[in-house]
Amino acid sequence: MKILVIDDSKEDRDLIINYIKKINMENTIIDECNCLNDGLTKLSSNYDAIILDLALPETDGIETIEIILEHLEKHNKNTPVIVLTGLEDYSIGRKAWMLGIKEYLIKDEVQSKDLSRALTFAARDLDKSSKKSITV
Numbered sequence: 001m002k003i004l005v006i007d008d009s010k011e012d013r014d015l016i017i018n019y020i021k022k023i024n025m026e027n028t029i030i031d032e033c034n035c036l037n038d039g040l041t042k043l044s045s046n047y048d049a050i051i052l053d054l055a056l057p058e059t060d061g062i063e064t065i066e067i068i069l070e071h072l073e074k075h076n077k078n079t080p081v082i083v084l085t086g087l088e089d090y091s092i093g094r095k096a097w098m099l100g101i102k103e104y105l106i107k108d109e110v111q112s113k114d115l116s117r118a119l120t121f122a123a124r125d126l127d128k129s130s131k132k133s134i135t136v
Contacts, residue, residue: 007084012053055086
């Protein structure tokens with residue numbers, strides 16, 4: 001699984017990466033960046049999941065999700081987006097789900113098992129998506 005972590009906090013990126021390593025998923029490649037613009041550049045490569053913070057230097061909140069999803073759609077990619085944020089605003093979470101993210105997790109509440117579940121569902125959804133495109 002190839003994962004892109006977009007978070008402006010080095011400490012938070014390191015914590016997320018450690019959680020992913022605890023999950024012990026085979027053949028996991030983790031790329032990271034500290035701002036949305038770098039994340040959009042990295043998305044020229046294919047990823048199996050994106051872990052996204054909402055409070056980035058260039059954008060904040062729902063706008064961050066909209067930009068990522070628009071970029072993915074423009075490039076015809078179906079990469080699952082998992083929001084992992086310090087924003088404890090569940091109304092933003094509801095809006096985010098309506099836009100099409102896979103999971104909305106709060107940094108202060110998340111445990112490695114939560115991230116494991118979100119990544120497992122993301123991988124499953126990608127697998128279903130690729131099977132559909134093969135059988136059609």
